[in-house]
Amino acid sequence: MCSPPPHSPEIIYSWVFNEFPSFVVEDSRRFISQETGNLYISKVQTSDVGSYICLVKNTVTNARVLSPPTPLTLRNDGVMGEYEPKIEVHFPFTVTAAKGTTVKMECFALGNPVPTITWMKLNGYIPNKARLRKSQAVLEIPNVQLDDAGLYECRAENSRGKNSFRGQLQVYTYPHWIEKLNDTQLDSGSPLRWECKATGKPRPTYRWLKNGAALLPQSRVEMVNGVLMIRSVNQSDAGMYQCLAENKYGAIYASAELKILASAPTFALNQLKKTVIVTKGREVIIECKPQGSPKPTISWKKGDKAVRENKRIAILPDGSLRILNASKSDEGKYVCRGENVFGSAEIIASVSIKEPTRIELTPKRTELTVGESIVLNCKAIHDPSLDVTFYWTLKGQPIDFEKEGGHFESIRAQASSADLMIRNILLMHAGRYGCRVQTTADSVSDEAELLVRGPPGPPGIVIVEEITESTATLSWSPAADNHSPISAYNLQARSPFSLGWQTVKTVPEVITGDMESAMAVDLNPWVEYEFRVVATNPIGTGDPSTPSRMIRTNEAVPKTAPTNVRGRSGRRHELVIAWEPVSEEFQNGEGFGYIVAFRPNGTRGWKEKMVTSSEASKFIYRDESVPPLTPFEVKVGVYNNKGDGPFSQIVVICSAEGEPSVAPTDVKATSVSVSEILVAWKHTKESLGRPQGFEVGYWKDMEQEDSAETVKTRGNESSVVLTGLEGNTLYHFTVRAYNGAGYGPPSSEVSATTKKSPPSQPPGSLRWEQQGAQVSLGWEPVTPLANESEVVGYKVFYRQEGHSNSQVIETQKPQAIVPLPDAGVYIIEVRACSEGGEGTASSQIRVPSYSGGKVTSAQSTLHTLSTSWSSVALLLALVIPSTSW
Numbered sequence: 001m002c003s004p005p006p007h008s009p010e011i012i013y014s015w016v017f018n019e020f021p022s023f024v025v026e027d028s029r030r031f032i033s034q035e036t037g038n039l040y041i042s043k044v045q046t047s048d049v050g051s052y053i054c055l056v057k058n059t060v061t062n063a064r065v066l067s068p069p070t071p072l073t074l075r076n077d078g079v080m081g082e083y084e085p086k087i088e089v090h091f092p093f094t095v096t097a098a099k100g101t102t103v104k105m106e107c108f109a110l111g112n113p114v115p116t117i118t119w120m121k122l123n124g125y126i127p128n129k130a131r132l133r134k135s136q137a138v139l140e141i142p143n144v145q146l147d148d149a150g151l152y153e154c155r156a157e158n159s160r161g162k163n164s165f166r167g168q169l170q171v172y173t174y175p176h177w178i179e180k181l182n183d184t185q186l187d188s189g190s191p192l193r194w195e196c197k198a199t200g201k202p203r204p205t206y207r208w209l210k211n212g213a214a215l216l217p218q219s220r221v222e223m224v225n226g227v228l229m230i231r232s233v234n235q236s237d238a239g240m241y242q243c244l245a246e247n248k249y250g251a252i253y254a255s256a257e258l259k260i261l262a263s264a265p266t267f268a269l270n271q272l273k274k275t276v277i278v279t280k281g282r283e284v285i286i287e288c289k290p291q292g293s294p295k296p297t298i299s300w301k302k303g304d305k306a307v308r309e310n311k312r313i314a315i316l317p318d319g320s321l322r323i324l325n326a327s328k329s330d331e332g333k334y335v336c337r338g339e340n341v342f343g344s345a346e347i348i349a350s351v352s353i354k355e356p357t358r359i360e361l362t363p364k365r366t367e368l369t370v371g372e373s374i375v376l377n378c379k380a381i382h383d384p385s386l387d388v389t390f391y392w393t394l395k396g397q398p399i400d401f402e403k404e405g406g407h408f409e410s411i412r413a414q415a416s417s418a419d420l421m422i423r424n425i426l427l428m429h430a431g432r433y434g435c436r437v438q439t440t441a442d443s444v445s446d447e448a449e450l451l452v453r454g455p456p457g458p459p460g461i462v463i464v465e466e467i468t469e470s471t472a473t474l475s476w477s478p479a480a481d482n483h484s485p486i487s488a489y490n491l492q493a494r495s496p497f498s499l500g501w502q503t504v505k506t507v508p509e510v511i512t513g514d515m516e517s518a519m520a521v522d523l524n525p526w527v528e529y530e531f532r533v534v535a536t537n538p539i540g541t542g543d544p545s546t547p548s549r550m551i552r553t554n555e556a557v558p559k560t561a562p563t564n565v566r567g568r569s570g571r572r573h574e575l576v577i578a579w580e581p582v583s584e585e586f587q588n589g590e591g592f593g594y595i596v597a598f599r600p601n602g603t604r605g606w607k608e609k610m611v612t613s614s615e616a617s618k619f620i621y622r623d624e625s626v627p628p629l630t631p632f633e634v635k636v637g638v639y640n641n642k643g644d645g646p647f648s649q650i651v652v653i654c655s656a657e658g659e660p661s662v663a664p665t666d667v668k669a670t671s672v673s674v675s676e677i678l679v680a681w682k683h684t685k686e687s688l689g690r691p692q693g694f695e696v697g698y699w700k701d702m703e704q705e706d707s708a709e710t711v712k713t714r715g716n717e718s719s720v721v722l723t724g725l726e727g728n729t730l731y732h733f734t735v736r737a738y739n740g741a742g743y744g745p746p747s748s749e750v751s752a753t754t755k756k757s758p759p760s761q762p763p764g765s766l767r768w769e770q771q772g773a774q775v776s777l778g779w780e781p782v783t784p785l786a787n788e789s790e791v792v793g794y795k796v797f798y799r800q801e802g803h804s805n806s807q808v809i810e811t812q813k814p815q816a817i818v819p820l821p822d823a824g825v826y827i828i829e830v831r832a833c834s835e836g837g838e839g840t841a842s843s844q845i846r847v848p849s850y851s852g853g854k855v856t857s858a859q860s861t862l863h864t865l866s867t868s869w870s871s872v873a874l875l876l877a878l879v880i881p882s883t884s885w
Contacts, residue, residue, distance in 0.1 A: 002037030002054035005065060009058075013037035016053040016066070024052070028116070028135040031108040033089050040088055042110045049074050084161030085115035089137075090154065091167050098249065099173040099201075103141045103148075109156030109163060116158065122151040122166070146171050146201065174250040175200035181243060181256035187293040188262045192230040192237070196254050198245035209242040235260050261293030264343030274349040277441045279356040279383075284323040284330065285316075286349045290338030296345075301335045328353050354383040354441045361435045361446040367483070368425055369539060370454035375411075376420040378435035378446070386439040390418035393434035427454045427482055453483040456535035456542035464548055465517070469525040469556035469588075471507075475517040479535035479542060486513030490534045491520055492544065495527050497585040501544075513537070525556035525588040555589030558582070558638040558645030562594065565636050565648045568618065569740020572628055572658025575621040579636050579648070587614060591641035594619075601631040601652060628657040660691045660737035660744030667735050669752035674727035674789075674836035677752050680719035681735045691737035691744065696720055701730035701751075712738075727757040727836060728787060756789040759839035763794065763814070763830040766845055770820070775828075775847055778815040782832040782839065789834030801825040801846070820849040 002013060013032055015024040024039065026032055031040045037054055054067035091105035109115040117136040119126060127148050131140045141148055149171040155164040179197035186192060198204050206226040208215040215221065215228075222229045226245070230237055238260045242253050267290050278284050290296045298319035300307040309315060312324045319338070323330050334349045358381040368374060380388045392399045392410060399420075401408050407429065411419040422429060430452035436445035460477025467473075479486060489511040492501040507519045513535070523529065530547040562579040570576035577596055594611040596619045611619055631654050637647035664681040672678050679696050693715060699708040713720050725731065730753045734746040763779040770776075782791050796816045799806040801824060809816050810833075820826055826847045832839035 001070075002039070002056070002067060004037050004054070004056050004067075007056070007058065009060060011056045011058055014055050014057070015039050016055055018050045020053075026134050029114050031089065031134060031137050033106055033108070034104070035089075035106060038089075040108050040110065042108070042114050043112050044072075044074075046074060048072060080112065082112045082160050085109040085111035085156035085158055085163045087154075087156055087163050087165050090165040091152075093166075094168050094170060096170045096172060097144050099145060099171055100143055103144050103169065105139045105152065105154070105167070105169075106137060107139070107154030107156070107165060108137045111156065111158050111160070113158045113160075115156040118155045118157070120153050120155070122153055124150055126152075141169075144169075144171055146173070171201070172247075172249050173199070173201045175204040175245040175247055175252045177245070177252060177254060180254045181241065183257045183259075185259045185261055186233050187295055188234055188260050189232050189294055192228070192233050192258065194228040194241070194243070194256065196226045196243035196245065198226075198252065200245070200247045200249075202247045204245040204247045204251075207244045207246070209244065211239045212242075215241070233258070233260055235262065262342065263291070263293050265290040265292035265296040265338035265340060265345040267291070267338070267345055267347050271347050274347065275352065276349055277352045277354060277386075278326055279354050279442045280327060281325055281356065282442070284321075284326045284351060286321045286334055286336070286351070288319040288321065288336035288338070288347065290319070290336075290345055292338060292340050292342070292345075294340050296338035296340045299337045299339070301337070302332055307334070323351075326351075326353050352441075354386060354439075357382040357386070357388070357437055357439055357442050357444050359435065359437050359444045359446045361433075361448050363448060365449045365451070367451040367453060370425065370427060370452060372425055373421070373423045374425065374450070376422070376433055376435070376448055377417060378420070378437070379417040380437040380444075382416065382437070382439060383441070386441055388416065389438045391436040391438065392418075392420050393436070394429070395431040396434070422450075425450075425452055427452050430483075451483055453539055455540035456481055456484075456486050456537050458543045459489070459533040459535055459545040462531050462533055462545050462548040464531065464551050467551055467553055469554040470521065470523045472520045472523060472529065472531065472551070472553070473517065474520060474531055474533070474548070476533045476545060478516060479533075479545075481513075481535075481537060482539070482542075484537040484539045486535050486537050488513060488536045489515065489518070490536065490541075491518055492532050492534060493520060493523070494530045494532075494547070495524075495585070497524075497527065497583065501532065523553050524585055525553050526590070527585060528552045555640065555642050557643040558586070558588045558592065558640055560586040561638060561646045561648040562636045563648065565634060565651050565653075567634075567653035570620060570656035571622075571741045572656060573622055573624050573626050574656045574741075575623075575626065575630075575632055575653065576618065576656060577621070577634050577636070577653060578618045581615055581617045582638055584614070587638075587640060588645075589640040589642050591639075593639055595637040595639060595644065595647070596621075596634070597637065597647065598632045598634045598653075601633055626655050628655060630655040656741055657690065659739060659742035662737070663745040664694065664735045664737065664747045667733065667747045667750050669731070669733050669750045671752050671755050672721065674755045674757045675723060675725045677722050677725060677731060677733075677754060678719060679722060679733050679735065679750075681747065682718060683737060690739060692739040693717070694720075694735055694737055695743065696722070696733060696735050697746070698722060698731050698733045700726075701732065705732070705734075708734075725754050727754050729754050755836040756787060756834075758834045758836040759784040759788050759791060759832045761785075761832075762840040763832060763842040766828075766830065766842055768828075768845065768847060770847065770849075773820050773849065775818045775820055775826075776815070777818055777828065777830075779830055779842065781814045784832075784834065789836035791832045791834055791839075793833045795831050795833055795838065796828065797831070797841075798826055798828045801827055820847065823849050825849070 013034055017024050024030060029042050041048060049072055051069040051071050053069050057064050087109045089106050089108040097103045107117055119139050127141055129142055133140055149169050151166055151168055153164055153166045155162060175198045177198050181194055181196055208223050208228055217223060220231045238258055240257050242255045245252050276284060276286055288298055300315060300321050314322050316322055331351055331353050335346055337344060337346045360379045362377050378390055382388055399408055401410060407423055409421040411421055430450055432447045432449050434445055434447045457480035459479040462474055462476045465473040465475050491504055491506050493504045494501045504520045505522045507521055511518045528550050530550050532544045532547045534544045535542050560582050562582055564580045566578050568576040568578045592614040594616060596609045596611060597606040599606050631652050633650050634653045635647040635650045638645040662684050664683045666682040668680050670678045694713045696711045697708040699705055711720055730751060732749050732751050734749055736746040737744040759782050761782050763782055765780045767778045768775050784791060793810060793812040796809040797806040798818050827844050828847060829844045830842045
């Protein structure tokens with residue numbers, strides 16, 4: 001026994017065996033009831049001997065409490081024999097549960113052998129959602145519903161017998177509203193009927209409250225099964241009412257307020273004075289709807305006289321006055337009076353009868369061609385006291401003049417007429433145009449129809465009915481003729497090889513407008529095509545149809561032979577045959593290839609070779625017995641899976657003469673500059689293997705010949721200048737001839753060293769002295785470094801300022817006479833010359849040329865400074881005010 005302490009809310013039971021945290025494990029022999037906390041052992045074993053402690057845990061606070069230990073000892077005074085099951089734990093005879101909750105029913109039996117527990121529902125089946133827990137000792141039914149209720153049985157059974165227990169599961173539901181009350185306003189004296197409905201199990205009963213107190217039956221008040229009825233309500237009945245639905249498991253409330261209205265008649269401000277304008281013969285309705293409680297009684301007067309009802313004049317149930325077939329005699333002031341026990345109120349309505357409006361819309365029906373313009377005129381004949389407004393529609397929809405791209409314009413030249421200008425009309429502008437004239441008294445409208453002729457619309461879906469190797473039978477649905485009969489259809493096709501859509505030949509050659517099928521002819525076999533149809537009428541050509549699905553024509557034997565059959569260069573004993581490949585458009589099927597046929601000139605039999613690649617453009621035939629330049633007759637044919645096609649015309653092609661066989665001789669390499677070497681050679685003319693050019697290979701002394709760079713020449717050139725070389729570097733060279741068949745043998749190796757680089761030091765300390773029209777120039781000599789070329793002379797470059805071309809004076813000494821033939825300033829610089837080329841330029845000097853006189857470089861410097869300071873002073877005088885000076 002656990003005997004738990006007082007607790008709230010629920011607690012969870014478990015048992016500690018001997019010491020914490022060793023817990024008793026539940027199985028078919030051991031069971032802990034979560035209803036009482038008691039521990040049951042159906043058949044004790046020696047391993048069960050020990051100390052047991054009941055542990056309870058609060059599900060909210062997680063607080064734990066341990067019971068005092070209970071020892072279990074083994075008796076030695078006898079042996080317990082086998083016996084039938086005895087149910088020690090079972091659920092109540094009646095289990096009640098709320099709908100939607102989880103039900104747990106316990107059942108455990110003692111016995112030897114250990115009993116087996118089974119469950120059943122006597123008046124049905126145990127729900128599929130039910131779960132058996134703790135070795136079937138607990139039946140758990142989640143989310144219990146009304147149809148889960150019934151009589152349940154648990155049965156314990158072993159080899160000695162069986163026992164069972166039965167109990168009733170009852171499922172209840174709380175009351176739930178299916179119809180509630182609503183706040184209500186009633187006129188005094190009106191009847192009230194309120195009904196509230198609720199479901200629940202057991203079925204709920206109803207009570208009524210008024211302002212929180214129980215409502216009792218009276219002579220005017222009756223309450224039956226959730227229905228409240230009050231006859232002839234008055235102010236004492238106003239208040240808050242509650243309907244209470246309850247069963248033994250709960251109660252729910254529904255509330256509503258009852259207001260009793262009691263007020264004198266009143267009219268809305270916008271109803272106090274009305275002006276009703278209608279045209280002759282129309283119906284007049286003047287509303288009169290006063291607010292008041294009880295509901296006011298209505299009476300009408302015209303002027304001072306009561307309105308008498310007749311066939312034309314009637315007071316409607318809602319109080320409005322209706323006048324049929326109005327005439328001038330019905331004009332005047334009408335007074336509606338509403339009255340109840342609390343007072344009365346009136347409204348006045350003025351009725352004015354006008355002449356009906358008439359409308360003329362012209363022209364009524366017009367045919368136009370796309371691009372033309374038209375004006376529709378709408379004229380209104382109306383009562384002169386009324387203003388008119390014009391509205392235009394197309395196909396029942398208002399015309400939006402802002403969004404129609406300038407095609408529509410509304411013109412109001414006169415008060416009683418309006419024009420609709422339609423410019424550059426389109427097919428979409430065809431239809432019925434409406435003009436509506438609106439006045440305060442009436443609204444009238446008229447329609448005119450515009451028929452727009454234009455190029456045809458696109459034909460319907462194009463269907464490929466039948467396909468052959470060169471034809472396609474097509475059908476289509478007719479295009480809209482847009483009010484101008486279709487005169488002809490044009491059939492177009494597109495393939496991967498065509499430039500867009502192209503008109504194709506057809507049978508019949510001319511497709512008339514009444515036809516809906518035709519055959520496209522002269523198509524290429526084995527090509528994917530799309531087709532479309534274009535319709536034409538006297539107005540023009542319309543848009544094309546949607547393209548047909550892509551379809552491939554059938555295969556056929558090729559009909560196009562290769563072109564431009566010719567010979568190509570090759571190696572000795574080779575016959576090289578080349579041709580222009582046949583385009584895929586003309587291959588006519590799969591498995592396309594070439595048949596190359598050839599024979600020595602003057603022989604009879606052809607030798608044929610198959611080339612299986614459709615993209616091939618060359619075939620090489622090699623025969624060691626064929627001498628160079630042997631003439632052959634050659635033709636190239638085509639084939640595919642369907643068969644062999646035609647051959648090309650026969651051409652004569654000679655076998656290859658082979659690559660050059662003789663190496664160039666007398667090869668020489670001469671250093672030209674720091675980066676250039678001239679390589680020259682001679683070549684013995686050959687009858688075969690004639691060269692097309694020569695290849696020069698070169699490499700540095702420390703490099704391998706395999707890494708050599710090459711330069712090619714074309715034709716009979718016998719020398720080449722190699723550029724971009726490194727200075728003061730040893731290079732090795734070979735030369736060999738080449739042609740289309742390959743390369744000949746290389747020449748013997750020659751070597752040359754590039755020049756040392758030119759001096760890096762520029763000429764310095766330039767001095768000059770002008771004497772008339774010439775300048776005497778001198779400078780310090782340039783001394784080259786150890787790795788630079790020796791100086792062999794100097795070059796003086798001079799040019800007139802503003803000119804780009806310089807003149808040059810060469811001298812071997814560090815001095816020169818420079819002529820200055822024209823007036824102006826000359827720019828002069830000097831460079832040292834060496835085998836490796838020109839050295840670094842000196843700094844430039846500027847020498848003015850004067851007529852007569854003698855000027856030295858020192859005087860020129862002073863003159864330049866004086867001129868510079870004069871310029872600065874002038875500039876400052878322009879920029880800075882005189883007071884600053």
